[in-house]
Amino acid sequence: MARISGRIGTLILLLLLCAGCGTAGGHVSEQPESTMESAEELYRNALQEDVLVVYTVSTRVVQTKESFESAYPGLAVEVRDLRSPSLIEAVEKEHQSSRPECDVVLCNDNSGQFRQHLVDTGLVVPWLPADIAAHTKDNPDGNGGSFLYEAEMLFYSSLLYDTCPISNLWELTEERFRGRIYMPNPLNSFSTYALCGAMLQHTDELAEAYRLYAGKDLQTAAGETAAECFWRAAAANIIFTNSSDEVIEALSNGDADFGFSVSSKLRYRELGYRIEPVWNLTPFTGCRTSYAVMIAADSRNPNTAKLFIRYIMGETDGKGEGYLPFRTAGTWSARDDVPDGNDVPLSEVDLIVPDQEALILARDKMQTFWSEVIRDSEKQHEEKEN
Amino acid sequence: MSRRFLSCLMILLLLAGCGRTAEPPVLHVALPWSDYVTDVNSNYYIRYLEQRTGLKLECTLIRHRRSEEYLDALFSSEADIDVVMFGNGFQVTREELEAYGDALVTDQGVDHYINSGSVRRSGVGQILWINSRWLMKLGLSIPSTTGELRDVLRAFRDGDPNGNGLADEIPFTGCGEGYAWSPAEFLLNSFVYNDPYHSRYGVNDEADTLMAGTDAFREGLSYVHDLYAEGLIDPAGLSMSGQELCELVNSPADLVGAFTTASISDVIYPGNPEILAKYVHVAPLAGPDGTRNALYVENTPSIGAIITARSTKKKEAALLLETMLEEEASLIARFGEEGVDWDFSEGTDVSVYGGPSTIVTRNYLWNTVQNKHLNGIGPMNVPERYIEGVTWNGINSDTEYINGHAEMSYQTYLPVINRLHERDQKLSEKTDAWLIRFIRGEKDIRSDRIWHEYLDELAH
Numbered sequence: 073m074a075r076i077s078g079r080i081g082t083l084i085l086l087l088l089l090c091a092g093c094g095t096a097g098g099h100v101s102e103q104p105e106s107t108m109e110s111a112e113e114l115y116r117n118a119l120q121e122d123v124l125v126v127y128t129v130s131t132r133v134v135q136t137k138e139s140f141e142s143a144y145p146g147l148a149v150e151v152r153d154l155r156s157p158s159l160i161e162a163v164e165k166e167h168q169s170s171r172p173e174c175d176v177v178l179c180n181d182n183s184g185q186f187r188q189h190l191v192d193t194g195l196v197v198p199w200l201p202a203d204i205a206a207h208t209k210d211n212p213d214g215n216g217g218s219f220l221y222e223a224e225m226l227f228y229s230s231l232l233y234d235t236c237p238i239s240n241l242w243e244l245t246e247e248r249f250r251g252r253i254y255m256p257n258p259l260n261s262f263s264t265y266a267l268c269g270a271m272l273q274h275t276d277e278l279a280e281a282y283r284l285y286a287g288k289d290l291q292t293a294a295g296e297t298a299a300e301c302f303w304r305a306a307a308a309n310i311i312f313t314n315s316s317d318e319v320i321e322a323l324s325n326g327d328a329d330f331g332f333s334v335s336s337k338l339r340y341r342e343l344g345y346r347i348e349p350v351w352n353l354t355p356f357t358g359c360r361t362s363y364a365v366m367i368a369a370d371s372r373n374p375n376t377a378k379l380f381i382r383y384i385m386g387e388t389d390g391k392g393e394g395y396l397p398f399r400t401a402g403t404w405s406a407r408d409d410v411p412d413g414n415d416v417p418l419s420e421v422d423l424i425v426p427d428q429e430a431l432i433l434a435r436d437k438m439q440t441f442w443s444e445v446i447r448d449s450e451k452q453h454e455e456k457e458n
Numbered sequence: 459m460s461r462r463f464l465s466c467l468m469i470l471l472l473l474a475g476c477g478r479t480a481e482p483p484v485l486h487v488a489l490p491w492s493d494y495v496t497d498v499n500s501n502y503y504i505r506y507l508e509q510r511t512g513l514k515l516e517c518t519l520i521r522h523r524r525s526e527e528y529l530d531a532l533f534s535s536e537a538d539i540d541v542v543m544f545g546n547g548f549q550v551t552r553e554e555l556e557a558y559g560d561a562l563v564t565d566q567g568v569d570h571y572i573n574s575g576s577v578r579r580s581g582v583g584q585i586l587w588i589n590s591r592w593l594m595k596l597g598l599s600i601p602s603t604t605g606e607l608r609d610v611l612r613a614f615r616d617g618d619p620n621g622n623g624l625a626d627e628i629p630f631t632g633c634g635e636g637y638a639w640s641p642a643e644f645l646l647n648s649f650v651y652n653d654p655y656h657s658r659y660g661v662n663d664e665a666d667t668l669m670a671g672t673d674a675f676r677e678g679l680s681y682v683h684d685l686y687a688e689g690l691i692d693p694a695g696l697s698m699s700g701q702e703l704c705e706l707v708n709s710p711a712d713l714v715g716a717f718t719t720a721s722i723s724d725v726i727y728p729g730n731p732e733i734l735a736k737y738v739h740v741a742p743l744a745g746p747d748g749t750r751n752a753l754y755v756e757n758t759p760s761i762g763a764i765i766t767a768r769s770t771k772k773k774e775a776a777l778l779l780e781t782m783l784e785e786e787a788s789l790i791a792r793f794g795e796e797g798v799d800w801d802f803s804e805g806t807d808v809s810v811y812g813g814p815s816t817i818v819t820r821n822y823l824w825n826t827v828q829n830k831h832l833n834g835i836g837p838m839n840v841p842e843r844y845i846e847g848v849t850w851n852g853i854n855s856d857t858e859y860i861n862g863h864a865e866m867s868y869q870t871y872l873p874v875i876n877r878l879h880e881r882d883q884k885l886s887e888k889t890d891a892w893l894i895r896f897i898r899g900e901k902d903i904r905s906d907r908i909w910h911e912y913l914d915e916l917a918h
Contacts, residue, residue, distance in 0.1 A: 151732065154853055155853065158852040257806075314850045
């Protein structure tokens with residue numbers, strides 16, 4: 073009898089485990105990428121679900137949350153704002169612990185890490201309803217799920233300059249800009265990492281720009297690329313920061329002449345920040361970046377998640393309120409039926425496009441190179457202070 | 459037979475005794491209840507301290523808000539408490555402790571154990587935060603002068619920026635519980651260096667000059683009074699409690715345009731990114747003649763714990779508190795579990811204060827609900843290099859990062875301090891009271907007679 077009970081117990085346990093695996097395996101992962109579930113249908117089902125948890129790198133989503141909750145009474149959204157590396161780590165940890173909390177991710181997808189850790193592993197799933205997918209622009213980054221384009225690019229202080237005082241990127245290596253250029257630490261900022269990594273793929277253009285700037289060929293050390301040569305020289309002038317916020321602050325109050333920042337910070341001009349973007353520069357001013365919105369494969373609220381994605385993408389006609397907070401200066405629409413938030417079209421800005429595959433392959437090299445550069449930079453600053 | 463039986467019994471009893479491990483000495487510790495600590499009994503830091511000291515800590519949570527009330531109650535009772543810890547708003551000063559002299563352990567003049575490292579040793583004492591959503595909605599820039607601030611506050615009052623159709627906006631509020639929350643103290647720094655913590659004396663060469671008696675101070679007060687008279691400074695903000703201020707700022711009704719504080723976490727509730735995202739810091743404002751100052755504060759170590767004289771385990775209590783002051787324990791007390799919540803930096807990160815990094819935070823715990831440490835309760839002694847070198851872990855609502863970012867824009871306007879005047883408590887109380895009267899208009903700041911009456915009172 074005891075033996076029979078034990079067997080039954082084992083069977084029940086196995087069944088429970090299987091049931092558990094099925095649940096944790098994801099409500100969403102088997103969904104087709106584009107479906108035609110209507111907003112009404114999703115809303116009806118969403119009302120049976122729990123609070124939607126959104127992991128985001130953009131605080132602008134808070135405004136979307138507020139209008140979403142008004143548009144769909146009875147639904148609630150919790151926003152957790154994280155930087156991209158932390159966001160990826162959080163989703164991975166939750167998946168491993170089988171205690172998923174995240175439903176929707178809104179993340180910078182340029183460094184290759186988002187793709188490598190979350191998309192390729194199936195921890196997040198691109199999902200777009202067919203009526204909206206029909207209006208999305210092609211994304212050369214190719215992850216799917218892009219809902220906004222931006223750039224990591226050069227800005228200058230309009231408190232100090234009426235017009236941009238340089239025309240060639242190599243001018244940033246000049247002694248006159250010592251300590252006058254601010255840039256987020258590329259080891260912690262995906263956008264900056266993407267820019268630095270993308271430059272490794274554009275060494276010929278950098279070498280040619282140097283020839284135009286200096287009137288002679290660039291001399292690099294053995295095995296060194298033009299990009300590494302540029303960054304080593306420029307790093308002597310750079311103050312590394314935690315984020316673009318500190319960069320635009322320094323530009324606005326005149327502590328910096330130049331700074332690399334995400335282009336969406338251009339919206340702070342409305343608050344009186346004295347910053348101007350450098351749209352055109354030889355050979356380029358920055359790199360194109362994009363933001364993805366996707367559903368976590370472990371989402372426990374898939375209907376609310378889909379409804380939220382419909383909403384943040386502006387609904388069928390792109391005119392919905394959810395997309396509005398993102399249509400600001402320094403951003404470009406991912407939809408062909410929604411105008412850009414920026415006056416200057418993306419095609420007229422001197423930007424390079426990162427190759428994510430190459431970025432993934434170059435990760436170790438980048439990590440070693442930038443660790444050295446930042447340590448040297450900190451040493452130099454310490455010596456200067458002493 | 460009975461001898462054999464007794465021998466067996468003896469052997470059995472001896473064996474039973476050998477099998478039992480020695481119970482660790484139990485120390486009764488009272489510590490204040492905190493919103494940020496989920497359960498002291500299973501707290502990582504408490505368990506670490508038990509392992510390090512070999513003591514069993516029986517924790518009693520203090521529900522009193524004021525330490526004197528608790529200490530009075532404790533020492534008039536028979537309660538078996540060996541150690542009392544302070545922190546997280548439940549504070550005691552050295553002067554207040556003197557009243558309990560006989561009830562405390564005093565060994566070679568040491569009657570308390572310090573808490574140093576909850577905050578930086580020195581820094582900015584007051585930061586202005588403004589509702590950026592309201593600015594955007596009204597098409598306004600962040601003000602940079604006192605004149606621009608007046609315009610912005612008027613627009614806040616009249617423009618219905620919260621969009622509910624009601625004139626319920628509070629342009630600029632504060633509370634009466636401390637200088638850091640006072641709009642007036644902040645604004646006066648755009649006219650003259652105003653340090654209320656040092657009785658409003660100047661610094662360095664002017665350390666003996668009472669700034670509260672200068673014409674510039676008077677001009678600043680006139681400006682503050684005008685804002686008050688126009689309904690731009692919240693009348694309730696002169697006297698309400700800190701808790702009331704928090705409720706107002708965190709209200710989903712979106713009621714507040716601006717407030718000041720030493721740390722944003724003193725006002726915004728934890729886990730509230732929506733509210734945090736709304737407020738941005740404003741750099742010190744330039745006054746009519748371009749004066750702009752940031753308030754410098756020195757954060758002296760506070761009292762972390764005391765041992766009661768009635769304790770029968772004074773040696774064990776001292777062991778616990780001295781362990782807490784060691785670097786290893788202090789780093790747990792401040793940052794959590796090494797290797798999980800933080801690591802020592804390899805030098806490739808940037809501190810939240812813009813300098814070289816020493817600590818890389820993995821999970822930011824300070825002023826969040828957690829169970830890794832006591833969020834600043836009890837003794838600790840964190841070396842300054844770790845406080846200054848803490849990095850941002852990437853969470854936009856990390857209040858230490860937000861404060862650090864804000865402080866950077868105040869740094870330029872901080873005085874370099876060589877000499878400060880001692881605080882004169884009586885003088886401070888007199889000036890504080892006069893300030894309120896001037897701001898409310900109960901005394902006319904523009905009347906020379908009244909001004910001299912004020913100066914006379916300060917002089918005596």
